[in-house]
Amino acid sequence: MTAMIDLKNVSYRYPVSDDSVLKNISFSIEKGKFTAIIGNNGSGKTTLCNTIRGFVPHFYKGELDGEVIIDQTKITDYQLGQLGEKVGYVFQNPFIQVSGVKDNVFEEVAYGLENLGIPVEEIKVRVEEVLKLVKIEYLRDKNPFELSGGQRQRVALASIIVMDPEILVIDEPTSQLDPIGTQQIFEIIRLMKERGKTIVLVEHKMDLIAEYADDLLVMHKGELVMQGPVREVFADPEFEKYQIQYPHVTEIALQLQQSGIPLTFLPIRDEELADALNRTEVAAHD
Amino acid sequence: MKQNILLQLHPMTKFFFTLFIFAVVLISPGYIFSFAIFPILILIAMLAGVAKEFLNIVIKALVTVLIFIFIMQMFFYPGENVLWEWGIFEIKQEGIKYGLLLTSRILAIGSAFILFFRMTEVRDFVKSLEDIGLPPMGAYVVLSTLQIIPEMRRQANTIMEAQKTRGVETEGSIFVRAKAFIPTLTPLILSSIAGTEERAITLESRAFSAPVKKTSLHQLSKSNMDRALPIVFALVVIGLIVWRFFL
Ligand SMILES: Nc1ncnc2c1ncn2[C@@H]1O[C@H](COP(=O)(O)OP(=O)(O)O)[C@@H](O)[C@H]1O
Ligand SMILES: [Mg+2]
Numbered sequence: 001m002t003a004m005i006d007l008k009n010v011s012y013r014y015p016v017s018d019d020s021v022l023k024n025i026s027f028s029i030e031k032g033k034f035t036a037i038i039g040n041n042g043s044g045k046t047t048l049c050n051t052i053r054g055f056v057p058h059f060y061k062g063e064l065d066g067e068v069i070i071d072q073t074k075i076t077d078y079q080l081g082q083l084g085e086k087v088g089y090v091f092q093n094p095f096i097q098v099s100g101v102k103d104n105v106f107e108e109v110a111y112g113l114e115n116l117g118i119p120v121e122e123i124k125v126r127v128e129e130v131l132k133l134v135k136i137e138y139l140r141d142k143n144p145f146e147l148s149g150g151q152r153q154r155v156a157l158a159s160i161i162v163m164d165p166e167i168l169v170i171d172e173p174t175s176q177l178d179p180i181g182t183q184q185i186f187e188i189i190r191l192m193k194e195r196g197k198t199i200v201l202v203e204h205k206m207d208l209i210a211e212y213a214d215d216l217l218v219m220h221k222g223e224l225v226m227q228g229p230v231r232e233v234f235a236d237p238e239f240e241k242y243q244i245q246y247p248h249v250t251e252i253a254l255q256l257q258q259s260g261i262p263l264t265f266l267p268i269r270d271e272e273l274a275d276a277l278n279r280t281e282v283a284a285h286d
Numbered sequence: 287m288k289q290n291i292l293l294q295l296h297p298m299t300k301f302f303f304t305l306f307i308f309a310v311v312l313i314s315p316g317y318i319f320s321f322a323i324f325p326i327l328i329l330i331a332m333l334a335g336v337a338k339e340f341l342n343i344v345i346k347a348l349v350t351v352l353i354f355i356f357i358m359q360m361f362f363y364p365g366e367n368v369l370w371e372w373g374i375f376e377i378k379q380e381g382i383k384y385g386l387l388l389t390s391r392i393l394a395i396g397s398a399f400i401l402f403f404r405m406t407e408v409r410d411f412v413k414s415l416e417d418i419g420l421p422p423m424g425a426y427v428v429l430s431t432l433q434i435i436p437e438m439r440r441q442a443n444t445i446m447e448a449q450k451t452r453g454v455e456t457e458g459s460i461f462v463r464a465k466a467f468i469p470t471l472t473p474l475i476l477s478s479i480a481g482t483e484e485r486a487i488t489l490e491s492r493a494f495s496a497p498v499k500k501t502s503l504h505q506l507s508k509s510n511m512d513r514a515l516p517i518v519f520a521l522v523v524i525g526l527i528v529w530r531f532f533l
């Protein structure tokens with residue numbers, strides 16, 4: 001498989017800060033994979049997203065060492081405008097993600113396509129489709145400035161996926177959403193994965209990460225401390241050290257294990273718990 | 287909704303009309319002609335269904351200025367024929383004449399521009415400028431400023447409300463209101479400066495600088511009227527120039 005996103009020994013320091021925010025980070029993400037970045041606040045997740053999108057160093061100056069390679073091309077060899085088509089980036093803060101020149105959600109979502117020079121007829125079709133997908137058809141005539149946080153998050157996501165980029169970088173897209181809304185967002189991301197997109201998601205909701213994501217990158221104080229398939233990372237005893245939440249079921253399973261109940265494997269999805277317990281029983285009977 | 291023929295004209299046609307009035311006023315001699323333009327503008331505003339707003343703004347924005355200018359000219363324009371005098375104040379005939387000329391021109395040109403903005407959506411006007419080559423960044427700046435003003439007003443209100451709950455007086459004389467309002471400016475300005483950086487990345491994430499020609503859902507169309515009227519305006523202006531300076 002080809003690497004879509006490839007970082008080699010990347011370190012970065014913001015212009016005004018004394019300390020590096022990213023410290024010697026190396027990883028590689030294959031085309032079509034869904035990778036979640038987790039870590040506590042301030043650990044550098046958003047900065048890492050900015051680096052993948054090329055806002056570091058094209059927009060945020062400061063010192064960048066190492067190599068960032070997107071689809072076989074060094075990020076410094078792209079023009080800022082070219083990356084827009086390739087890497088879609090949904091920001092953490094939904095309140096800043098309005099173009100500020102459109103009076104309704106339909107036009108707001110269409111804005112990126114206008115900038116890409118897509119013919120008007122095609123724009124209309126694509127926007128309709130995305131509004132339906134993200135379940136915001138009912139907002140189409142609303143002013144983007146008059147939306148709630150959760151509605152803005154959906155509009156922001158719609159505005160990016162309508163542009164159909166190969167890579168999607170999504171920073172905490174569900175912070176303002178209720179559990180049902182969150183689930184819906186993950187379903188949309190899954191659909192994007194089925195369409196062959198490479199996805200990088202920053203999220204704190206471990207249950208959903210365990211259910212949907214392929215791989216994990218664990219950030220801790222600017223370092224990439226663990227990486228690998230989701231299940232392996234959660235099962236690694238080292239994970240506990242970083243004080244990041246486990247999926248609920250994993251938390252429970254670990255408690256059970258501590259109180260002496262043996263498990264054959266560490267469950268990360270709810271439906272696996274019974275399985276993990278049952279199999280030990282069978283093993284005990286033998 | 288927008289069934290009115292005048293309103294439906296292309297923004298450039300309306301803009302040419304405004305320039306046309308501008309040219310006519312400057313070319314034509316004396317003040318009678320220029321004063322006569324104002325009723326014509328009122329008539330157009332009535333036909334376009336915007337007479338009320340139009341008159342309202344003209345009265346608010348122009349009338350005091352005009353009176354002030356007229357009085358200044360009446361007293362201070364140099365001239366011989368003193369009509370009335372009181373101490374150092376003298377009203378001169380030349381002053382009255384010049385005052386009338388100046389005010390008639392300002393009234394005609396000013397109200398023509400007011401009428402233009404009453405009859406044209408700024409969004410449409412900017413689009414028409416973009417069509418003839420205004421760079422997208424320029425268009426963006428104009429449109430986003432227009433969108434952001436109500437947003438900032440909303441923010442200012444929120445801050446004022448907060449001040450009020452903290453016991454700061456926000457109502458009363460201009461002085462009291464200014465005292466309450468000025469402290470709100472700092473957070474407003476700071477947040478809009480911080481906003482510009484974020485806005486720049488937001489635009490970038492929406493492919494604003496993609497190296498292609500942009501398309502637009504918003505299209506303006508030109509009717510036969512839009513093609514004919516500018517030619518009529520131009521001919522009239524040329525006719526006036528010939529009449530005024532060559533005959
Ligand atoms: N624009 C900036 N300028 C300077 N320092 C920044 C900037 N953005 C973030 N930081 C700092 O970088 C560190 C990592 O921040 P961030 O990447 O936002 O973390 P996370 O997304 O994991 O919460 C923090 O210590 C933060 O204070
Ligand atoms: Mg963050």
